[in-house]
Amino acid sequence: MSEIELVDVQAGYGRAAPVLRGFSVEVPAGTVVCLVGPNGAGKSTVLKVASGLLGPRSGKVMVGGKDMTGAGPQKMLAEGVALVLQGHSVFREMTVEENVLLGGYTLTDKAKRAKRAAFVKELFPVVGERWHSLAGLLSGGQQKQVEFARSLMVDPKVVLLDEPSMGLDPKATSTIFEQVVRMRDAGTAVLLVEQNARRALQTADLGCVLDLGRVHISGPAADLLADPQLGELYLGGRPAEKPPVV
Amino acid sequence: MLVFQSVVLGLLLGGLYALLAAGLTLYFGIMRVVMIAHSAFLILAAYLAWWTNDRLGIDPLLSMVVTVPLFFGAGVLLQRGLLSRLRPATLTMMSVLITFAIALIIEGLLGYAFTGTQRRIQLGYGTASFELFGARVAVVKLIAFGLAVVSLACLYVLMKRTQFGWALRATIQHPDAARLVGIDTERTAGFGFGLGLATAAVGGTALSLDTTIYPSLHWHWIGPLMAIIVVGGLGSVPGAAAAALVLGLAQSLLQIPMGATWAQTVFYVALFATLAVRPQGFFGGRLAQRF
Amino acid sequence: MHSPARRTTWAVALSATLLLAACGGGGDDEEGGGSGDPIVVGISLPLTGDFSEPGKGVQEGYEAWAKITNDKGGLLGRQIELKILDDQSNADRVVADYEQLIGSDQVDLVVGPFSTRLVVPSARVAQEYGMLFVEPAGAAAEVFNQGFKNLFYAAPAVADDHYNHLAEYLLALPAGQKPATVAYAAMDDPFAQGTAYGLKKKLEAGGVKTVVNEVYPPNTTDFGSIAAKIAAAKPDMVVGGSQYQDGVNLIVALQQLNYQPKLAAFSTAPTSPEFAKAIGNKTEGILSPTGYSQDAPYESNKEFVEKFKAQFGKVPEEDQANGYTTGQVVAAAVQAAGCAEQGECQQKLIDWLHGNTVDTVVGPLKWDATGKPQGAHMIQQWIGDDIKIVLPADAKEADMVYPKPAW
Numbered sequence: 001m002s003e004i005e006l007v008d009v010q011a012g013y014g015r016a017a018p019v020l021r022g023f024s025v026e027v028p029a030g031t032v033v034c035l036v037g038p039n040g041a042g043k044s045t046v047l048k049v050a051s052g053l054l055g056p057r058s059g060k061v062m063v064g065g066k067d068m069t070g071a072g073p074q075k076m077l078a079e080g081v082a083l084v085l086q087g088h089s090v091f092r093e094m095t096v097e098e099n100v101l102l103g104g105y106t107l108t109d110k111a112k113r114a115k116r117a118a119f120v121k122e123l124f125p126v127v128g129e130r131w132h133s134l135a136g137l138l139s140g141g142q143q144k145q146v147e148f149a150r151s152l153m154v155d156p157k158v159v160l161l162d163e164p165s166m167g168l169d170p171k172a173t174s175t176i177f178e179q180v181v182r183m184r185d186a187g188t189a190v191l192l193v194e195q196n197a198r199r200a201l202q203t204a205d206l207g208c209v210l211d212l213g214r215v216h217i218s219g220p221a222a223d224l225l226a227d228p229q230l231g232e233l234y235l236g237g238r239p240a241e242k243p244p245v246v
Numbered sequence: 247m248l249v250f251q252s253v254v255l256g257l258l259l260g261g262l263y264a265l266l267a268a269g270l271t272l273y274f275g276i277m278r279v280v281m282i283a284h285s286a287f288l289i290l291a292a293y294l295a296w297w298t299n300d301r302l303g304i305d306p307l308l309s310m311v312v313t314v315p316l317f318f319g320a321g322v323l324l325q326r327g328l329l330s331r332l333r334p335a336t337l338t339m340m341s342v343l344i345t346f347a348i349a350l351i352i353e354g355l356l357g358y359a360f361t362g363t364q365r366r367i368q369l370g371y372g373t374a375s376f377e378l379f380g381a382r383v384a385v386v387k388l389i390a391f392g393l394a395v396v397s398l399a400c401l402y403v404l405m406k407r408t409q410f411g412w413a414l415r416a417t418i419q420h421p422d423a424a425r426l427v428g429i430d431t432e433r434t435a436g437f438g439f440g441l442g443l444a445t446a447a448v449g450g451t452a453l454s455l456d457t458t459i460y461p462s463l464h465w466h467w468i469g470p471l472m473a474i475i476v477v478g479g480l481g482s483v484p485g486a487a488a489a490a491l492v493l494g495l496a497q498s499l500l501q502i503p504m505g506a507t508w509a510q511t512v513f514y515v516a517l518f519a520t521l522a523v524r525p526q527g528f529f530g531g532r533l534a535q536r537f
Numbered sequence: 538m539h540s541p542a543r544r545t546t547w548a549v550a551l552s553a554t555l556l557l558a559a560c561g562g563g564g565d566d567e568e569g570g571g572s573g574d575p576i577v578v579g580i581s582l583p584l585t586g587d588f589s590e591p592g593k594g595v596q597e598g599y600e601a602w603a604k605i606t607n608d609k610g611g612l613l614g615r616q617i618e619l620k621i622l623d624d625q626s627n628a629d630r631v632v633a634d635y636e637q638l639i640g641s642d643q644v645d646l647v648v649g650p651f652s653t654r655l656v657v658p659s660a661r662v663a664q665e666y667g668m669l670f671v672e673p674a675g676a677a678a679e680v681f682n683q684g685f686k687n688l689f690y691a692a693p694a695v696a697d698d699h700y701n702h703l704a705e706y707l708l709a710l711p712a713g714q715k716p717a718t719v720a721y722a723a724m725d726d727p728f729a730q731g732t733a734y735g736l737k738k739k740l741e742a743g744g745v746k747t748v749v750n751e752v753y754p755p756n757t758t759d760f761g762s763i764a765a766k767i768a769a770a771k772p773d774m775v776v777g778g779s780q781y782q783d784g785v786n787l788i789v790a791l792q793q794l795n796y797q798p799k800l801a802a803f804s805t806a807p808t809s810p811e812f813a814k815a816i817g818n819k820t821e822g823i824l825s826p827t828g829y830s831q832d833a834p835y836e837s838n839k840e841f842v843e844k845f846k847a848q849f850g851k852v853p854e855e856d857q858a859n860g861y862t863t864g865q866v867v868a869a870a871v872q873a874a875g876c877a878e879q880g881e882c883q884q885k886l887i888d889w890l891h892g893n894t895v896d897t898v899v900g901p902l903k904w905d906a907t908g909k910p911q912g913a914h915m916i917q918q919w920i921g922d923d924i925k926i927v928l929p930a931d932a933k934e935a936d937m938v939y940p941k942p943a944w
């Protein structure tokens with residue numbers, strides 16, 4: 001059973017033409033699914049629909065087998081879906097501590113909140129080190145980790161990550177990808193959107209290419225990496241390691 | 247001696263400015279709403295305090311038992327019913343127009359209900375004062391200052407220590423991220439707005455203790471208050487409080503050499519200086535602890 | 538209570554908005570002036586609009602004058618008949634009104650309208666027709682520098698002269714007692730400021746030092762700093778060029794600072810019935826100039842107060858007294874000249890007033906060539922729980938208390 005599944009979703013903003021035109025994707029438990037596509041293809045829109053920030057015009061959003069179409073972010077969160085937005089979305093003028101604890105806003109059990117906080121601090125050492133700093137004063141990579149930590153406070157079943165490596169140096173990017181793997185190993189499914197597609201596909205189990213509002217192609221990440229046509233169109237040139245299969 | 251007396255008066259005045267500016271800051275922080283009607287609500291609360299004293303014969307401070315919850319409710323309704331329906335792109339501009347209209351309506355109703363005559367609460371302790379290191383401190387001014395300090399402290403504790411305060415700050419700083427951690431941002435914004443208006447109820451009562459009120463008095467207040475929140479760094483409550491104290495003090499001290507008329511312009515000079523030199527404000531800064 | 542200057546500003550704003558054609562009334566047969574005919578007095582007053590409240594007050598004053606005079610057999614044996622038009626507080630309207638009254642209605646006499654703003658245009662109409670023009674409201678300097686020869690302001694003094702009696706009193710004190718330093722705070726308004734500056738000019742000329750001189754905008758509500766400045770300078774005397782509420786606020790602010798002057802004088806505020814309560818009854822020794830007092834011992838005043846009460850069921854205030862005084866001035870001239878009609882008679886009336894003193898409910902009045910009254914206001918002082926006339930000596934109800942007790 002998949003943690004989250006979008007079925008034939010149409011979605012868009014205001015009265016404008018739909019951005020997504022019959023898009024489907026599925027994130028099985030314990031996997032990292034990577035969503036790639038050109039700028040403006042609608043990748044962030046997919047994540048907004050999946051997190052409940054944007055209601056689909058048609059189609060279905062299934063979470064753990066339950067139809068959650070039209071549910072808002074609060075309900076989605078209760079079902080175990082957490083989204084880390086594209087760009088910076090820490091509460092800049094609150095401390096790291098306040099940011100992380102706010103991740104557990106919906107947890108009524110104080111003890112559980114403390115336990116989760118200890119857990120994410122361990123997972124992201126930087127978070128513990130900068131616990132009392134203002135989040136906005138942290139570097140971009142550090143802020144991203146705070147956002148991860150915040151989203152993991154509710155112990156979600158699936159985390160939606162929107163371009164987590166954007167604007168980060170190679171070392172920070174590596175850290176982020178390492179952490180994606182650690183999150184999966186800790187039992188959380190991940191739907192990952194990345195510009196750094198080649199790198200992301202190397203980390204992911206499954207891949208999905210989004211173009212013109214639809215799934216262009218999907219399958220095991222390794223297969224997509226090996227596809228020469230995809231390589232040219234979406235992954236930034238040919239794969240360096242493997243020669244093209246003719 | 248005169249300088250010290252002026253410092254005392256300036257601080258007492260600045261405390262009141264700080265409370266009033268705190269409300270305006272909340273609206274702007276939460277919703278990018280420029281709330282022109284804030285000072286009209288302030289005068290409304292002052293009138294209600296005066297009315298309580300004049301007609302019911304009880305201490306004007308007791309009027310807060312009614313006005314604070316009333317204004318809170320009115321704030322929630324105003325935000326949920328009117329301002330939250332504005333399109334984000336035109337929100338700030340439209341909010342100026344709408345709240346301008348609200349200010350005019352309140353002024354008109356006050357004029358209708360109480361006439362344009364100037365009113366002043368007549369208190370037994372209205373002229374009482376005591377000496378503090380050679381300066382005279384009027385009891386009513388001290389009560390007003392005390393109200394401001396207590397409400398600001400409550401506001402601080404609320405913002406810093408309560409679940410609601412955290413949710414409100416998160417909503418102000420990143421509404422989408424706030425929704426994603428499960429905060430009902432709509433409701434929170436409504437309550438935040440109500441909180442802002444509740445400060446007007448307290449401020450108005452404090453104001454009524456030691457000044458004359460008349461329906462159009464709010465135009466006299468809104469300019470300095472707007473200047474304070476800009477100088478304080480739009481959206482920063484401590485920034486606004488610091489700016490309020492400094493400007494209140496400056497106004498009081500400048501009256502010594504310049505007289506009352508010119509001393510008032512300190513607010514506008516500070517406003518222009520801020521816009522020219524440091525548009526993000528002198529106290530809030532680009533990134534500072536706002537609460 | 539009401540300052541002419543403040544009304545003036547309102548009238549300026551209002552006059553632009555209304556313009557109504559004068560409705561053609563009249564047609565009464567008022568030719569000549571045979572001794573059986575009544576004397577018709579034409580008046581235009583703001584009975585509606587912004588100045589309707591003081592306008593009606595002045596109207597009551599005129600009506601009381603007509604009734605009291607008629608009850609005693611009229612003027613020159615003729616009954617007085619008032620012809621009052623409503624100018625709706627509109628300066629354009631007032632000119633048309635007087636044109637109609639003098640030109641088509643052929644009234645025998647005209648008297649002035651209300652508010653400084655309306656006095657100047659109407660006096661001009663009267664001047665064109667060579668009519669005497671006695672008016673109850675028009676204390677501003679502009680009224681007297683238009684070169685009118687026919688105008689007389691029927692009140693004791695213009696703003697600048699309100700404090701003359703006090704100035705005389707203080708300057709006559711022996712050197713040791715005379716206040717040495719004075720603080721002035723005045724509203725930025727020609728009327729309120731005029732009162733304080735009139736006194737300032739005279740005291741300065743008499744060698745009394747000005748230590749604080751503050752002018753505040755009319756919308757000022759916080760008087761803490763001004764009061765602090767005054768209190769710190771510790772002057773012997775404080776003078777407020779105030780209207781009502783600002784006067785109250787300033788006094789309260791001074792009391793909050795526990796400043797105890799030897800003398801405190803404020804215009805307008807202290808004579809208001811609300812005053813004592815507004816400052817928590819800490820009124821001890823406060824002085825105020827007043828244009829009219831029901832208690833003033835002038836002979837005609839007792840009659841006026843008594844009969845006015847009988848006619849209207851209330852005591853007369855300053856507006857009513859102003860209207861009544863105007864009537865008294867005109868009546869004195871008519872009596873002396875022995876005529877009351879348009880034409881040559883009017884010049885006789887004017888000439889007589891320029892050379893004589895008239896006893897009125899506000900005391901004896903006389904005028905200079907511009908029609909400016911040569912008197913001063915009475916000075917009242919809060920003594921105990923009451924405000925009493927203390928100056929001039931011939932009108933006093935009590936002795937002035939100086940230095941004043943603590944407030």
Ligand SMILES: Nc1ncnc2c1ncn2[C@@H]1O[C@H](COP(=O)(O)OP(=O)(O)OP(=O)(O)O)[C@@H](O)[C@H]1O
Nearest residue numbers: 013014019037038039040041042043044045046086
């Ligand atoms: N809030 C919004 N209101 C209106 N249109 C929007 C909004 N957000 C995105 N769009 C439009 O929807 C389309 C898809 O945007 P989306 O952000 O999903 O693309 P993306 O694939 O995430 O692009 P990128 O790689 O640049 O992040 C774009 O044409 C964009 O202009």
Ligand SMILES: [Mg+2]
Nearest residue numbers: 043044045086
């Ligand atoms: Mg995107």
